[in-house]
Amino acid sequence: MPDTFFTTPPHWTWWIVPYFFVGGISGGALALGGLLHLVGREADRPMIRMAYYVAFIGAIISGFLLVVDLTRPLRFWHMLIQSETLRPMFKWWSPMSFGSWALLAFSAVALLLALGALYESGRLRRSWLRPFSRGLVANVLAILGILFGFFLAGYTGVLVSVTNRPVWADSNWIGMLFLFSGASTAAALLILLGGARDMAVTTRERLSKFDDAALVLELIALVIFVVSIGAAARVFLGWWGVLLVFGVLIAGILLPLAVSRGKVWRVARPHVTAAGLVLLGGFLLRVVVLLSSESVHLAGGRVIAP
Amino acid sequence: MAEPMGFFTDTTVCIGCKACEVGCKNWNQLPASEEPGQLSGFSYDNTVRLSGTTWRHVKFVEQFEQPYDGRWLMMSDVCKHCVQAGCLEVCPTGAIIRTEFDTVVIQSDSCNGCRDCIAACPFGVIDINPVSNTAQKCTLCYDRISVGLEPACSKACPTDSIQFGPIAELRERAQRRVEQLHEQGVEGAYLYGADPEGPLGGLNAFFLLVDEPEVYGLPREPGLPSRNLAPSAAYSTIGAAALAVTGLVTLRARRSEEVAAAEGRARVEE
Numbered sequence: 001m002p003d004t005f006f007t008t009p010p011h012w013t014w015w016i017v018p019y020f021f022v023g024g025i026s027g028g029a030l031a032l033g034g035l036l037h038l039v040g041r042e043a044d045r046p047m048i049r050m051a052y053y054v055a056f057i058g059a060i061i062s063g064f065l066l067v068v069d070l071t072r073p074l075r076f077w078h079m080l081i082q083s084e085t086l087r088p089m090f091k092w093w094s095p096m097s098f099g100s101w102a103l104l105a106f107s108a109v110a111l112l113l114a115l116g117a118l119y120e121s122g123r124l125r126r127s128w129l130r131p132f133s134r135g136l137v138a139n140v141l142a143i144l145g146i147l148f149g150f151f152l153a154g155y156t157g158v159l160v161s162v163t164n165r166p167v168w169a170d171s172n173w174i175g176m177l178f179l180f181s182g183a184s185t186a187a188a189l190l191i192l193l194g195g196a197r198d199m200a201v202t203t204r205e206r207l208s209k210f211d212d213a214a215l216v217l218e219l220i221a222l223v224i225f226v227v228s229i230g231a232a233a234r235v236f237l238g239w240w241g242v243l244l245v246f247g248v249l250i251a252g253i254l255l256p257l258a259v260s261r262g263k264v265w266r267v268a269r270p271h272v273t274a275a276g277l278v279l280l281g282g283f284l285l286r287v288v289v290l291l292s293s294e295s296v297h298l299a300g301g302r303v304i305a306p
Numbered sequence: 307m308a309e310p311m312g313f314f315t316d317t318t319v320c321i322g323c324k325a326c327e328v329g330c331k332n333w334n335q336l337p338a339s340e341e342p343g344q345l346s347g348f349s350y351d352n353t354v355r356l357s358g359t360t361w362r363h364v365k366f367v368e369q370f371e372q373p374y375d376g377r378w379l380m381m382s383d384v385c386k387h388c389v390q391a392g393c394l395e396v397c398p399t400g401a402i403i404r405t406e407f408d409t410v411v412i413q414s415d416s417c418n419g420c421r422d423c424i425a426a427c428p429f430g431v432i433d434i435n436p437v438s439n440t441a442q443k444c445t446l447c448y449d450r451i452s453v454g455l456e457p458a459c460s461k462a463c464p465t466d467s468i469q470f471g472p473i474a475e476l477r478e479r480a481q482r483r484v485e486q487l488h489e490q491g492v493e494g495a496y497l498y499g500a501d502p503e504g505p506l507g508g509l510n511a512f513f514l515l516v517d518e519p520e521v522y523g524l525p526r527e528p529g530l531p532s533r534n535l536a537p538s539a540a541y542s543t544i545g546a547a548a549l550a551v552t553g554l555v556t557l558r559a560r561r562s563e564e565v566a567a568a569e570g571r572a573r574v575e576e
Contacts, residue, residue: 003428007429008432011434032557039553075418079420083416084416091398095535150550161534162531162534163396164392183549206558209556210553214552298430299354300351300365301365301521302523
């Protein structure tokens with residue numbers, strides 16, 4: 001039995017599962033918005049603005065979920081400031097410490113870009129917001145958005161790997177897996193929102209191509225992840241395995257790829273159907289990875305595992 | 307810095323009386339149980355595991371194939387006060403500190419309950435105390451040893467299964483006890499966590515065992531969480547680079563698409 005099974009679960013459950021999902025989408029959206037900002041055209045601007053809004057709203061939701069998950073929520077600021085000395089609290093080698101600062105920086109960049117988007121759309125007419133929508137400052141923010149966005153989407157996987165828990169600490173590929181999943185779910189949500197708000201078809205088509213590529217990368221990372229956990233894969237010899245295969249692999253990756261290409265199943269709105277499935281699969285991926293590990297615990301010196 | 311202090315727990319003389327558990331709870335004012343009167347249902351052990359309110363726990367390892375053919379192994383488990391501590395390494399608030407006695411202590415007033423330390427501990431020692439709502443574990447009676455007293459558990463132990471003292475002295479004593487047991491025919495006796503060259507730089511609470519570590523619910527090769535940091539971060543960075551290239555290729559607007567879109571708009575306007 002792997003050494004990671006002789007440990008106690010941290011009870012990261014129904015606040016952290018949605019955080020990992022929303023954080024992935026939020027990070028992916030800011031990165032996609034930044035990439036479109038750099039290589040897109042005028043017709044892409046509504047989608048870019050939407051990506052920035054999604055990223056900022058996602059950052060707010062992420063912060064809320066993280067704070068309420070603490071067993072002493074009013075002490076959330078201890079993550080950033082030492083409670084006794086009031087000096088900055090930062091450990092680069094602790095993903096949770098690094099991630100707390102990165103989420104703060106991410107939120108600041110997402111806020112500025114979202115404000116710039118509001119100015120550009122005419123909803124918030126303040127001249128000092130202009131640099132955040134176009135020009136050098138906006139370009140720098142877009143690049144920062146790509147960096148922080150990819151970080152936010154992937155660091156959660158690194159965080160769970162830097163523990164001693166089953167499944168999580170048995171693989172070093174969860175960060176990459178969550179990163180690809182965050183990018184694919186963000187693209188899927190933007191495709192859905194873009195369709196609902198009648199945004200440029202060419203933008204949505206390119207996002208769909210990106211989503212397909214991200215799904216292929218996610219598929220590769222998922223296979224590597226399952227192989228890499230070795231003997232810990234025994235937790236998947238049950239319902240968690242069923243959910244992983246049917247929910248994540250088939251419904252969340254293979255079906256969307258088949259549907260969006262229209263080769264296996266022909267549906268009326270393939271991109272929309274595929275996007276919905278990608279979001280479902282992305283959520284179930286977090287459910288499986290987090291809760292399968294949570295289900296392993298110790299009792300009387302015995303390992304209780306599914 | 308004061309001399310490193312710790313526990314040597316000789317499981318061969320533990321009788322499972324749980325005086326250490328009671329002594330610990332008494333001194334540290336911990337509630338008797340999260341669920342008073344509970345029965346485990348699979349063991350004579352009723353406290354089952356270490357937790358936020360049980361900082362000492364006597365494991366009953368009941369090795370019975372037949373009702374009259376088997377043995378009980380007893381082991382008083384506790385925080386190992388690792389020389390390289392995973393909990394201390396990941397704690398994002400700085401609540402977990404190393405003391406002058408080389409022990410590891412959680413400062414409850416700084417902990418915000420993120421529970422990263424619970425996931426990081428290779429021994430499943432830490433958990434949330436539902437009274438304080440913070441992560442808690444054995445402090446090696448920091449308040450007692452600071453004034454020259456022995457920790458409550460070792461003080462209460464009637465068989466000296468739990469011995470407290472300077473680590474160097476305990477290691478010598480433990481080695482002599484292993485040799486004595488070997489001479490008596492207990493060939494399987496060995497020390498777990500006493501080697502400063504071993505995993506985690508050695509444990510300041512180490513054990514004498516007579517069966518495989520897994521039998522006692524202990525990992526064979528406990529490791530630091532940070533062993534995964536560099537490879538995980540590296541793979542994620544490679545993934546981010548791959549995604550960025552994918553994005554630049556797939557999201558780049560092509561002039562032909564723009565012209566087609568513009569022509570489409572023009573037709574609609576006509």
